[in-house]
Amino acid sequence: MQKGTSNGSITDIDGKFTFAMPVGSTLLISYVGYNSQELVITDANPLRILLESDAKNLEEVVVVGYGTKKAGAITGSVVQIKSSDILKTPAQSAIQSIQGKAAGVNIIATDEPGKQPTVMIRGINTVLGGRSPLYIIDGVEATSLNGLSSNDIETIDVLKDASSLAIYGNKAASGVILVTTKKGTKGAIRVNYEGNVGFKGMLKTVDMADSYRFAYYQNFASGRSKFDTNQPYNTNWLKEITRTGVTTNNAISLSGGEENVNYYFGISRYTEQGILKGTDYNRTNVISKNEYKLFKNRLKITQTFNLSITNNVPKPLSAFTAAYKQTPIMPVKYADGKWGMPFLDDVTSQIGVTGDKFNNVPNPVAMLGYNDEENQNVTLFGTISAEYTIYKDLKFNSNYGATYDSGKGYTYTPNELNWFSQNPTGTAFPDKYYSTLQQRRSNFYVWNWDNYFTYNKDFGKHSMTMVLGMTRSTSRTTQDLSSTRYNVPSQSNYWILDLSKNDDKTAPSTLISNTSQTPLVNVGYFGRVDYNYNKKYLLTVSLRRDGISDFQGSNKWGMFPAVSGGWVISSENFFEPLSSVVDYVKIRGGYGQIGNGNACPSVNQVLFQNGASYPFGVGETIYPGSYVPYAVDPNLTWETTIEFGGGIDFRLFKQRLSGSIDFYTRKTDNVILPVKLPTVLSPDPVFLNAGVVQNSGIETVVNWEDKIGKFLIYKMGINLALNKNAITDIYSGYFDKLTGGDLGNGQYTKEIHKGDPIGSFYVYQTTGYNVDGGFTYSAGRVNAGSYIPKYTYGFNLGLEYKHFDISTDWYGVGGNKVFNGKKAQRWGGENVELSELKNFWIPSAPGQNYANPRPFSDTPLASTYYIEDGSFLRVNNITIGYTMPKIVKQINKLRVFVTATNPFIFTKYSGFSPELSGSDNGNPLTTAGIELDAYPTNRTLSIGISIGI
């Protein structure tokens, strides 16, 4: 095209084009995958223009352990995600935004305000702790991206394979996510503003029985007309507790730089009023990053400082379960304004203000109203790092990073109001304490200090980089203080707590508690050599000697080697004939050993647990008591993962098609398991190195990028990751089984067994119906599949046409199961789903193949009836943007956009959401994969603007 105009042309399939333009003007030639070229037209002769291949992608800088590498020199498996891809899906956490964009990085998202998603890289290696990847933000070790605004992130690099991870020793077993924040670049001050507002609703709801059907079902279950089928109320509880959520996000940044200094300053605020009534979350972030160059560029000092302030008013997620289970015949409030209760009037058989309490479910609306809790957190993190060029190619880096977090919170429980909400006919509160106030304070300070030399030398076609250094870190320093007081009158907030008076409750354990964790200290020595010959043959070798304070004696230390190599086969002479089609092919392979020292804290020393106190004496004074809660194996040590992996990177068709295929097999030995012994040997489980976990998988990524006509640029990509996980061996003679997934009604759903994937559901198989229409079950529990997907996949598409851009990301998982916990957690008298009333067993025709058993009103066994296929394909976002033509000189860029987040889902699952990260940070033995007290996935529509000056 002619520079400075909109005149242009495109080539035919042979690459020829004709185009009229005046002599002296500049011709601009561009082609996807090649460097653009400008040419001044001097005459009308045909021109033969050769475009140079754009090797930019290979020259891009990728962050690796204790250093950076050019993408072309990578021999392991590393994915980089850029700012634009992160910002495309507005989410409260940057890590959630990259779901479906990095093969092998399985992200189980959550929409609960303030909650972090679960991240699993290349499957799950361990049953206990240390499941989450290590986050390193500009050199600061962190356990999550909590506290960092998505707007301030430049790149996220994910190290997936053991050969890249081994240099992190014990910290790396679940992968490392390296986050680089934005920095200023040379030039005048630039101002960027990003703002959006979003409206949230539930992506999927469940149809419940109405009053008539509830009564019908319960009457059928009890075999008598217990409930009148014509009830005065018909409450939709889910509607009563939810609303349209609203989020806002505003971010402004200033950046720029001069010869020896550059700066980036960002401030942002995110607010969310969640779909659950009363929830309120907001976060303010301030970040400042400066880089100084001294002594003729020999010393570079970088300083980052990030402050994050969050304020969270949560409401109990059990309200969702209560709304699901509470009967529609009960009103939110009776006509006299008192809270509804599930009382059955035995005269009218209708809902009453007194009578038999026919279920144990609280009034969901009262529950929200009387839950008065607020939490505030201030998180500060910062780094100071120096890079000193000692002599030509030898550099020394010293990097100190620390995070300080201070949290406070209160929970106010109005006992008197709660009592009246449960006793609608009550006249006087009978108890002593009309309110209870609990306050909490917590803080932690963690730090790491890394020192290393980097020596970089090119001689001829040989190139070598060596890294040698050490690191020291302290983590797990959390302290918690909580205190309780009674009979505090209701106030607008409860930050004041004076324990000095008006407290006749003397039990010390309930009044104040201050607990502390035992810090975890780590010392590591590491080295790495990268060598390449002519950018064609690549070799990386690394070694780390790592020590950790949680183990005893010689078990503290471990050695973690790694080696990997690459061969850029497309640079070989014999590859020449293919070069018209194939631009670049690299084959790589590696081996590495990584450790997990975080499986469980300090469990191999004899420790006396306090709290086993007991009252003695005339006044029944409580005296302290201590005991050893579990037996100890002094030889306990690391979980060690050994991985072999390899892959191929390729670029074809003039850089239009690019992609990679990776495969790996990793074996984790010495997996620590809590082994249950007879209580007389150890009341609590004993931690033993007792198992082997195997993960193997394939990751495929294919991207296509091209242009149609003059103006339409499009990009698309698909990725697919398969992972097979199993506990291949359990070699402790004492290990029997480990159970999990407790439903809180005496039923559990998960077991850990040799030969099965982690996260497997173990429930009774329904085998038919007995003469009463109840289920018959298998004699024992059967493996009903794992909640962890066997495969995950993503698809993304981006189009740019003139000033418009359209993009969409799709994400799907398969081969996973979900346990419908809210449906299974019954005691009796709860509401049922509409679908449970369809095609159920009837006595008159008992033999048929019914979908549902006869209506029942007692606690069901955890069975395959509640196991559902958890596969889903979801449109994660659709964004349409419009970039304004340049109207005002001062404004460089102005883009408006509309994004629909999670607009559609395709799934067979009948509940609210098949994506269930569960409690305790994705612990496979709690509610992960079980829909119980879970926050439903949201559907969000947001509009936003982005301005650059």
Added chain:
Amino acid sequence: MKNIKIIIILVLSIMGFNACESDLNVLPQDKISKDDFLSNPRYASEVVNSAYNQMLNFEMYSFAWIGMTSITSDDADKGSSSGDAGTDKDKLDNLAFDPTLRSFNDIWKQRYAGIYRCNEGIYYLGQVNLEAGLKARYIGELKFLRAMFYFDLVRCFGGVPIIADKIDFKNEELVNQVVYTRKTKQETYTQIEKDLNDAIIVLPAKYGSTDIGRATKGAAQGLLSKVFMYEEKWNDAFTMSGNVIDSKQYELLPNYGDVWREVGENGSESLFEIQATLGKGVQGYTDVQSGRGTPDYGWGFNTPTVNLTNAYEPGDKRRTATIIFTGQVLWDGFQTPTSGWTNPRYNYKAYQSRTAETWDDNKGETAKNVRLLKYSDVMLIRAESAFQIGNTNDALKQVNKIRTRAGLDTLTTVTLNQIYKERRLEMAMEHERWFDIVRTGQASTAMSAVGQVFIIGKHELFPIPEEQITLSKGQLTQNPNY
């Protein structure tokens, strides 16, 4: 290049110094380390207290125990509402025992967890430098508790594995031999007797005001007399119960109703009870057994049967001190609802007054002490053993004292059945009835009177919990006919 080497060496040594490997020796901050523990004799009392603390556990003397010792018997029904099975209490009520019931496993697990605390306590006390008399007393207390836990086990399950030392779980051979091998009933009783005899020697008859609630000599003697009664060692039971009576430490309270009220806690009739106060109570004991419905006082389990209600003679004051009836004014003035509660009767002995006793709104953990051994029990052991050895005069004397306090006429002659009946009414809802009807061979008749079938040769013992058999890899043998 030389300079570089120097710089490298210098910097590395600084780094090495800073990252001293001794940093890896981190002292525990979340719990007390063994070294700290053993170096301070003040901690010695803590291991002993922890064994007492075990009794407060929900799975120890609360729901499961109530189910197995009371709901099973002809004194009580499951209660609660028809839809609420209380995990397995419906099955216990109907004598549908099977090894998978959670209650059995709870009782087994927690008794052995208590035995673990006793064994560990004795082991670590052996290493602490402590005044000899105090150390002996502490060990005596632990042996008393251990004997009591084994006594509960032997009454429930028959002969059980006996572990009376700290055992290294890694010694598989020893574990198989000791932990996974059931001893005979007789061997189990021998262990219990040994512990109690040891305890009797070292335990004091009385404690100072700050230590009330700890095991006394009288408690150990009283428990031993009961053990002898179960073994039908009538002479020993007669002598041992006599030791308690002759010690003159104990007497009946004038008012039977006071025994289970706060005024009677650690009173003259009390030999041993689980101490409870606000913040540290017997978890769920009151809650499980209190009125269900409106007002919501509890879960409403373990309701007295009509059979028990009718067992009292007219004028027996124990009837209205044992059973809460609906529409009644209780001792503290509380008016029980005429309708609104799901069951017509509840266990009065589990009642904790919200107005006239220590109360803090936490009905899950009240200040109600659970009486495990009381003087009237010992008197009835004396009466029964006296009768069995032909000393009917002594038997009559004890029974009449009990009857007099209950507001009944004295008897002139006494039969064994009259002693049994007196025992039933005096100890009603106190976790004795099931064991008593099994022990005395009345179970079949008694249970058929409440419409239940007691299978002789099976129901005398509860099944060994399936989980425990699995843990032992099948080495623990099941009781007959399960």
